Amino acid sequence: xxxxxxxxxxxxxxxxxxxxxxxxxxxxxxxxxxxxxxxxxxxxxxxxxxxxxxxxxxxxxxxxxxxxxxxxxxxxxxxxxxxxxxxxxxxxxxxxxxxxxxxxxxxxxxxxxxxxxxxxxxxxxxxxxxxxxxxxxxxxxxxxxxxxxxxxxxxxxxxxxxxxxxxxxxxxxxxxxxxxxxxxxxxxxxxxxxxxxxxxxxxxxxxxxxxxxxxxxxxxxxxxxxxxxxxxxxxxxxxxxxxxxxxxxxxxxxxx
Amino acid sequence: xxxxxxxxxxxxxxxxxxxxxxxxxxxxxxxxxxxxxxxxxxxxxxxxxxxxxxxxxxxxxxxxxxxxxxxxxxxxxxxxxxxxxxxxxxxxxxxxxxxxxxxxxxxxxxxxxxxxxxxxxxxxxxxxxxxxxxxxxxxxxxxxxxxxxxxxxxxxxxxxxxxxxxxxxxxxxxxxxxxxxxxxxxxxxxxxxxxxxxxxxxxxxxxxxxxxxxxxxxxxxxxxxxxxxxxxxxxxxxxxxxxxxxxxxxxxxxxx
Numbered sequence: 160x161x162x163x164x165x166x167x168x169x170x171x172x173x174x175x176x177x178x179x180x181x182x183x184x185x186x187x188x189x190x191x192x193x194x195x196x197x198x199x200x201x202x203x204x205x206x207x208x209x210x211x212x213x214x215x216x217x218x219x220x221x222x223x224x225x226x227x228x229x230x231x232x233x234x235x236x237x238x239x240x241x242x243x244x245x246x247x248x249x250x251x252x253x254x255x256x257x258x259x260x261x262x263x264x265x266x267x268x269x270x271x272x273x274x275x276x277x278x279x280x281x282x283x284x285x286x287x288x289x290x291x292x293x294x295x296x297x298x299x300x301x302x303x304x305x306x307x308x309x310x311x312x313x314x315x316x317x318x319x320x321x322x323x324x325x326x327x328x329x330x331x332x333x334x335x336x337x338x339x340x341x342x343x344x345x346x347x348x349x350x351x352x353x354x355x356x357x358x359x360x361x362x363x364x365x366x367x368x369x370x371x372x373x374x375x376x377x378x379x380x381x382x383x384x385x386x387x388x389x390x391x392x393x394x395x396x397x398x399x400x401x402x403x404x405x406x407x408x409x410x411x412x413x414x415x
Numbered sequence: 416x417x418x419x420x421x422x423x424x425x426x427x428x429x430x431x432x433x434x435x436x437x438x439x440x441x442x443x444x445x446x447x448x449x450x451x452x453x454x455x456x457x458x459x460x461x462x463x464x465x466x467x468x469x470x471x472x473x474x475x476x477x478x479x480x481x482x483x484x485x486x487x488x489x490x491x492x493x494x495x496x497x498x499x500x501x502x503x504x505x506x507x508x509x510x511x512x513x514x515x516x517x518x519x520x521x522x523x524x525x526x527x528x529x530x531x532x533x534x535x536x537x538x539x540x541x542x543x544x545x546x547x548x549x550x551x552x553x554x555x556x557x558x559x560x561x562x563x564x565x566x567x568x569x570x571x572x573x574x575x576x577x578x579x580x581x582x583x584x585x586x587x588x589x590x591x592x593x594x595x596x597x598x599x600x601x602x603x604x605x606x607x608x609x610x611x612x613x614x615x616x617x618x619x620x621x622x623x624x625x626x627x628x629x630x631x632x633x634x635x636x637x638x639x640x641x642x643x644x645x646x647x648x649x650x651x652x653x654x655x656x657x658x659x660x661x662x663x664x665x666x667x668x669x670x671x
Contacts, residue, residue: 177441178533185535187438227665250535252542254663258550261660265653266671273658277434277543279441279506279533286508287533294514295563296571298554298580306664307551311579315552318574323567324554397521402529404517407510408562409483415522 169271171237172244173251173260175278176204180364183284184208188276191244199233200246208246230260237271250280254301254329281363282327285388288370289358290402292390297325302332302339309339316343320350325396325405328389340383347391348375356392358403359383372398425527427493428500429507429516431534432460436620439540440464444532447500455489456502464502486516493527506536510557510585538583541616541644544626546658548614548646553581558588558595565595572599576606581652581661584645596639603647604631612648614659615639628654 172191177183192198192211202220205212212218221229233245251257257275264273286293298319304312319326326347331340347355353376361384362368371381375391383389396405409415428447433439448454448467458476461468468474477485489501507513513531520529542549554575560568575582582603587596603611609632617640618624627637631647639645652661665671 175539180443182443182446183441183533185433185439185441187436190438227669227671250539250543252539252547252549254550257543257547258660258663259665261547261655261658262662262666262671265655265660268656275543275547277439277535277539279535280539283431283506283508283533283536283539287506287513287531291508291513291517291531293508294510296554296556296568298552298575300552306668312552315578315580318578318580319554322571322574324571324574399517399521400524402517404514404521406518407514409515410518412562413483415483415519 169237169240170242171233171260171271171273172276173257173273174244174246174276175250175255176208176246176248177279178249178281178284178364179207179362181207183279183364185276185278188278191276192246194242195244196241197236197243198246199229199236199243201229204246204248226256226259227263230256230263234260234264234269234271238269247278250278251275252277253280253282253299281329281388284363285358285360285390288360288363288368289372289390290404292358292392292396292403292405293325293327294405294407295325295393295395297327299327299329301329302343303330303336304339312339313342313346316346320347323393325393326391328391330385331387331389332383333385340389341379344375344378351375351394355394356396356398356403358390359387361387372401372403425493425496426498427489427516427527427529428532429513429529430500430502430532431506431511432464432502432504433535434505434537434540434620435463435618437463439535439620441532441534444534447532448502450498451500452497453492453499454502455485455492455499457485460502460504482512482515483519486512486519490516490520490525490527494525503534506534507531508533509536509538509555537585537619537644540619541614541646544616544619544624545614545628545646546660548648548652548659548661549581549583550661550663551581551649551651553583555583555585557585558599559586559592560595568595569598569602572602576603579649581649582647584647586641587643587645588639589641596645597635600631600634607631607650611650612652612654612659614646615643617643619644628657628659
């Protein structure tokens, strides 16, 4: 019981599962799940990796809106000397749980070692299924104004639109939050051609994956929801044989 | 020889190796390397995965500045009916080869299937070793003006600095190109506190990994080179127990 009480041997791995396909999860993530004494996570993500878990480990699953409780429980168990894995979809460091874990640990100045195991994030996997839209400078922006003032989100959209960043939009829309994607499109359209390619991806690399290629003009005709990632191309982005591609500049420099 | 001539069975997988640690490469990437008849890549990346390659496969390695030749060779071999893997460090879709492959394929309207296997990019792995600096909206900007006019790069820096994006800087400096990072810092400093945390990472997850935490004021005292990624925090980013963390906004919304 000594180790459990002083927490010396406890540790917390914040584990990125990647986009969902099991063969896109890093072996380091799998090893962390297999060796954890306690696995904590949102139910849907745990279901994806049920086969990787050690039958002897304690599994704490929770519903989606309980991120704070989930992270706190993971830190507490680690502080009691357990080897804990907290699972996140995608990459823990991109719009996921890694930051919240450190924020909570700071409030108690927790000494337990915290390790972030990176994963293939939605922006990586969505880009891959679309082709290669992120080959030049890009900005990632969440349209969720739950924790960020909408004014700041809008100013960020206004900032990146005129200087030709590719834009990756996270959390474009939910049942209650439907205006933001309309406004985001307006801002982009004020600076870019209506023909600018737009890629819309849900469930990348999973069984229910949908990949749609459209344009700034027509993007709102598509079904967009909570789990959707929207990638707006820059002025050079093209579509060829169903792939969305942003050139890096080789053609201008060297000719192809 | 029919399949080789008509190219029906050829395919090209553009494979992301991840940051370098073998246990951060996705199983799908490993499988593509193991089953490829031809593996094409930059020598340094091939050395990282030598153990994964099928001894029977043809390996075409090249030096760094030959990207166009490398991609063209991979497409040609695939067009001749071979199963080809083109290896990239990190994620093929982020400042790597996926875009160039599609650009070249378009010039001949090549019909060969091209599949991008995403990987953990430098931005994901550098963020993980630093802590959680990318937890809020961020922009990725390459300072290389080889194929992008410096004026546009500078305008992008000017656009993102005042609206509090975390900024991930790729290609900050090379032997011949030393001024850009100086100018980038000046632009950030015009809008952010000199105490803003800055993370500087080289060789993330490899044996020679170096991780340094500094500030906008002092960042130029650090060694920065071709293989370095620089992450500049936003106004909320903090450092706690050697970790660089950007809060998402839970504290303001819910209290922690």
